[in-house]
Amino acid sequence: MDTFRMRKEQRLQAGTDRSRAAGVDSAISGLVDRLNQSDRYCSTSSCSGRVLLLGGSDQVEVQKQNCPWLFVTHQKCRKEDVIAGLQKAQDNAVFKFEPFVLHVQCRKMEDAQLLHSVAINSGFRNSGITVGKKGKIMMAVRSTHCLEVPLCHQGTVLVSEEYIDYLVQVANQKMEENQKRIERFYSGLQSALSVPMSPEPLDGNVSTAASVYTRRRRHRTAKKERGNGELTAHSDCESDLSFLMGTT
Template identity: 65%
Template sequence: MDRSVQFRRWKTQCLSKADLSRKGSVDEDVVELIQFLNARDQFFTTSSCSGRILLLDGGINGFEVQKQNCCWLLVTHKSCVKDDVILALKKASADTILKFEPFVLHVQCRQLKDAQILHTVAIDSGFRNSGITVGKRGKTILAVRSTHSLEVPLSHKGKLMVTEEYIDFLVNVANQKMEENKRRIERFYNCLQHALEKETMTNSHSKIKKENNPTYIPKKKRNLEKIHGKCITEKNENKLENDDDDDELGISVIFPGDY
């Protein structure tokens, strides 16, 4: 089957499925971004979360936090206040964890070069834990991720192990991370629009040249780093360089199986 035909079939199947997430719908802060991507022929989104603050009870297995088989005492995709956390903690009966999880997005791309454009935009926007995976059937997935997270234990066997003052401090930290998370989403969306617009113009220019000159051979894929200067100000670059929460990461292309 032609690759483009197969991709359109995958896209139709994916976007027609019911949303099985706990929330049951796309988060408000990323609706416009998701719609923009899904309107493009070369992309469709498979999952997303705009970022959230949550309180899990019974989620510790050894040194690892488990989301399955635990109670979600609190979850919000907005900033929260200390009183909400204190109230939720009264329902705790096991080991409770306060977490902030940043924006995550998975996009299936028609070609590897399409995924590389998104990957560059993601890295430039502060999502430095992003990567690309390629399945054996050719499914190319771009994951937008960062390490801008928070995970702190608050209670053990239902007993609160920290003071309310410390909880207030943690909530403020989580809220600050949420605000930074929103700024990165906005940067990602703005840079993405610019990058795809420039890519379209480049392709159109090459097509016109080829039509006017049959012997014309298009140049190799343009250097994606040219996007950097248009998308991010020097101030933002310095801010991201000094962000200790992010790790350096390159493109990861693997072939372990299908996705």
């Protein structure tokens, strides 16, 4: 049994998720199950997106150790819930919207590239691939439409109730957009996984699905060349994909 398959079986049997909730949110359980049904991927942590009021202190060390959630929801929120959370704040409080995030271990680089393409096309433009020192390939699906606003400092609320109402409206709009991106990602994932892929590409030939990814990269490179003249027609088709060297 190869290392990836062994790790996947151990993780799925244990039923662990490294997110703070230690489980998969119901809103994305179907998506995560579909991903794990493929022998190419194994999810490690996830969050469907959330609105929360985070308590804490000015001291960084204390914040890391004790980070109380004064209020949290994975759906749209109400102004009254945020105000009720603020009443629990003993020091500082920050209102946040955090979009959908998904971390996936991938069997091969071609599999990670395919998933990265699906994520980017779905609107998750902060997604990326990390390759560990031991060759472990991780793909992170991330977005940039976050929100973070301090509401309370040293026990004093800094904003008006009208401003809290405005923030709630902004956060709820972001939650709606977040759900649309998740639906696009799920649809793109199903389409990508429906394309047959040879288990062991030979002589540098990749599968049909990976070839689609490569053609899209070449198309984007050509567009950049026409736009600014800085890239040549023979530029590496993967040059705009960042590979972060980590220790995961």
